[in-house]
Amino acid sequence: MNRALIVIDVQESFRARPLWATTSDLKITDQVNRLVRLARRAGDLVVWVLHSEPGTGDVFDPALGHVRLMEELERADGEPLIHKTSHNAFTTTNLQQLLTERGIRELIMCGIRTEQCVETTTRVAGDLGYRVTVAIDATATNPIPHRDAPADQSVAELLADPRTLPAEEVIRRTEYALAGRFATITTVDRLEAAAGLPS
Template sequence: MTPPALLIIDQQQGMRTSPEPRNNPQAERRIGELLAAWRRKGWPLVHIRHISRSPGSPFWPGQPGAEFQPELAPLDSEHVVEKNVPDAFISSGLERWLRVRGIEMVVICGVSTNNSVEATARTAGNLGFATRVVADACFTFDKRDFNGVQRSAEEVHAMSLANLQGEYAQVMDTNLVLQRLSIG
């Protein structure tokens, strides 16, 4: 069986400088643990980065915010997908890249849980990939809900994971992913 692909979403410099409160301060460390485990095994890795279509965005091409965080940056041999919308499958060739390699399972981590992670996980599940979302290797930011109530990043994160669990993905933590996949 083809090993699962690790999809690391939007670990860019601009995510470090956001002034909004966030959850999971250990997320980058946990992503680093997953990245190191995948590299040790030689398993497929996909680094996904958002490239904005809005001039002035920290994710506009050529801006420092669009660059990968150095400790999570891809090696030359690792696949990079650029996206312009939250869902990494839209207009990116990601599905084709996975299918050509016979990859049936994706493990997703990154930012933000309720945006790019959730959008990508929903599509992965809908496309028939066995999808895992690593809860402690994702994070998000405080957000107002539709009724105008301010929600903490932890509340937003928990609701997003609840939206995914069971229907689109299996939500796990880093230790369980490493244990289940025997790659610790």
């Protein structure tokens, strides 16, 4: 098969942040696991991506132990695991080489955060000529503070600020930005139905 599922940053780092409580889908691993099972049944490659910021001392610093797949996920033997240090999964990794060597031209994207690493990876993949599908309900994100909000704003202050962009709106804007330009937007149910599987 010339298709791959790219699972982006579904890692414990996010759960280690106070902001996790505001995440649009606290059970994102359920949706990701459905996609992983679907990919494996179809014989597609599953590629796991983790975000890493060595030496920063924050939750993305591998030294703290949070840069690992969320515990509900299980990587099978032989499935690539790559570590990126940029927002997209291509620039600082060998992802393109890995896909080229396997003749893969079609990608399905899922992961955290919808508008950041998932969207950025999708845009780069589109520019590289891949046919990309985003399983939008297998992505998650958080509310985004206004550009003028204080950098040290607490979660409570973020949620109380009327200028904050809600997570659902972030996801909706990503759908509009990507659809028809960089990717096809779909859902896990639709992908399962297309494969002839009950949702």
